[in-house]
Amino acid sequence: MDYKGDIFYIEQVLAGKINAFSYIVDRHKNKAYNLAFRICGNHEEAEEIAQDSFLKAYRSLKGFKMKSSFATWLYRIVYNTAISHVRIKKKGVLSLEDFPADATDFIGSNTSEEEAEKEYRSSLINFALQKINEEERGLISLYYYEEMSTEEISDVTGISKSNIKVKLFRARQKMLEIIEKVEKKKLTYHE
Amino acid sequence: MNNQEKYKEDLLRQYINPERIEKAPEGFTSKVMTRIQIEAVPLKSAGRLRNKSLVPVISTTVTILLIVAAFLIPGSETDSLALPVVKLIKNIKVSLPEIDLTSIFRFNLPALLIYVFIGILILTLFDRALNGLFHREK
Numbered sequence: 351m352d353y354k355g356d357i358f359y360i361e362q363v364l365a366g367k368i369n370a371f372s373y374i375v376d377r378h379k380n381k382a383y384n385l386a387f388r389i390c391g392n393h394e395e396a397e398e399i400a401q402d403s404f405l406k407a408y409r410s411l412k413g414f415k416m417k418s419s420f421a422t423w424l425y426r427i428v429y430n431t432a433i434s435h436v437r438i439k440k441k442g443v444l445s446l447e448d449f450p451a452d453a454t455d456f457i458g459s460n461t462s463e464e465e466a467e468k469e470y471r472s473s474l475i476n477f478a479l480q481k482i483n484e485e486e487r488g489l490i491s492l493y494y495y496e497e498m499s500t501e502e503i504s505d506v507t508g509i510s511k512s513n514i515k516v517k518l519f520r521a522r523q524k525m526l527e528i529i530e531k532v533e534k535k536k537l538t539y540h541e
Numbered sequence: 542m543n544n545q546e547k548y549k550e551d552l553l554r555q556y557i558n559p560e561r562i563e564k565a566p567e568g569f570t571s572k573v574m575t576r577i578q579i580e581a582v583p584l585k586s587a588g589r590l591r592n593k594s595l596v597p598v599i600s601t602t603v604t605i606l607l608i609v610a611a612f613l614i615p616g617s618e619t620d621s622l623a624l625p626v627v628k629l630i631k632n633i634k635v636s637l638p639e640i641d642l643t644s645i646f647r648f649n650l651p652a653l654l655i656y657v658f659i660g661i662l663i664l665t666l667f668d669r670a671l672n673g674l675f676h677r678e679k
Contacts, residue, residue: 368574368577368578369574371574371577372570372571372573372574375569375570375573375574376570379565379569379570379573380562380563380564380565381562382565383563383564383565383566383569384562384563384564387563388563393563393566396563397565397566397569400565400569401569401572401573401576404573404577405573405576405577405580408577468558468561471555471556471558472558472561474556475556475557478556494553494554494557494559495557495559495562496559497559522550522553525553526552526553529556
């Protein structure tokens, strides 16, 4: 079935057709889940955060002014829910030892070398993400995964554009340092 | 953005693949919809929640009325602002207790405690009754 646009389904929900909300959930679930996962770094928690966010969105649907897009509004809810969730369940800091030095650990018997390298890079980036703070994680996810502009990120997070640029710069720097250290460790391992 | 920043941004892009997004697990939508049906109040009836704020309003109004009545309605029917109210109450054959404020100053702790206890008991019962009344609306 063709998706008729967020506004159409929102109006249906507001008119009392609760089930119309399932189309909205279906449409946005992956992006909401992905953002939650990048911020909390755990599949179970990401599901909980994404579900809670949709529930919050449903409850405050009447307050959605339609000034921004529904996606931006939803992202704001997911971002804030994930950040507060992580702050409550503050975990211990990961050490470099937590990341396996051998890239071949990711190569399954049916996986090509190229696929394995992709898998390795993805795990490495997730590891580096978990080493920076939750706010920076959110910003990196919105910028790189959701490919949002700093203006759109500012709408979602409520942080000023100039501050986002500074925070992104710092987060990028930290992540690259972590990646560099892991890569060095990997080289030493192979020597 | 200067060259160094651009370089770092590009460098990180080598590791990040925006097409590789983590997908929501199977059955995610139905789980959300089940939670909505169980936990969330239908949006149309959300206005009912406003009724909850009636509880403190009614409670405050009743308390204020009782305090004002205690001060305005005298024990004996002398000229007072509350005279019409007293007459009306007498007409409907309802009597209000006389409050003698001087007894408060003749402080007697054990005797006072009995009244405090009875007061708390009456307020608790009143609170339970109001609670039952407003929760039934759900």
